[in-house]
Amino acid sequence: MADIIILIGFMGSGKSSVGKVLAGKLGYKLIDSDKYIEQQEGKSINDIFKECGEAGFRNMETAFLKNLSTANEDIILSTGGGMPCHNNNAALLKEIGFSVYLSASPSVIYERVKHDTGRPLLMVDDKLGKITSLLSEREKYYNESADKVIETDELSVDEIADEIIRLLKGEAN
Numbered sequence: 118m119a120d121i122i123i124l125i126g127f128m129g130s131g132k133s134s135v136g137k138v139l140a141g142k143l144g145y146k147l148i149d150s151d152k153y154i155e156q157q158e159g160k161s162i163n164d165i166f167k168e169c170g171e172a173g174f175r176n177m178e179t180a181f182l183k184n185l186s187t188a189n190e191d192i193i194l195s196t197g198g199g200m201p202c203h204n205n206n207a208a209l210l211k212e213i214g215f216s217v218y219l220s221a222s223p224s225v226i227y228e229r230v231k232h233d234t235g236r237p238l239l240m241v242d243d244k245l246g247k248i249t250s251l252l253s254e255r256e257k258y259y260n261e262s263a264d265k266v267i268e269t270d271e272l273s274v275d276e277i278a279d280e281i282i283r284l285l286k287g288e289a290n
């Protein structure tokens with residue numbers, strides 16, 4: 118059976134960068150759900166939200182996950198930050214693979230995303246306030262979906278990837 122390692126966590130928690138490094142270290146294929154959906158739709162995430170609404174985007178995420186459950190190769194999946202919190206995705210994620218929650222604090226997330234314009238949910242005046250409230254709403258979903266949690270505030274991308282490899286080998290808790 119294919120090995121699927123899933124990175125979950127808030128926007129700016131490092132899922133894409135860690136995914137790239139981890140895929141390189143393990144020789145797995147990297148799939149980034151946002152990029153996949155953008156390619157399928159031929160539109161940016163911003164345009165998908167504008168044209169189909171958030172609900173439309175969430176349905177695309179669920180369809181993507183259902184499709185992935187039939188994968189027959191080893192994959193690192195970097196998810197969009199809201200994926201585990203909508204539809205029945207948390208249960209689907211549990212079925213598909215081994216999930217690692219990259220936990221980060223609101224201030225660290227804010228520093229990483231403050232100049233970003235590609236995340237429609239953060240196009241608000243009070244970005245830090247939005248990050249803080251959305252993260253607190255979502256934390257239960259992340260924790261429920263996760264097989265393991267890594268606190269990432271003090272770690273580099275490389276250190277996080279190595280910690281995940283240790284977790285997979287059963288060398289870390």
Ligand code: S3P
Pocket residue numbers: 126127128129132133151162196197198199200235236237238
């Ligand atoms: C979202 C996170 C984004 C993207 C979309 C919605 C969210 O992905 O899926 O803008 O709801 O948290 P990243 O976590 O890769 O930024």
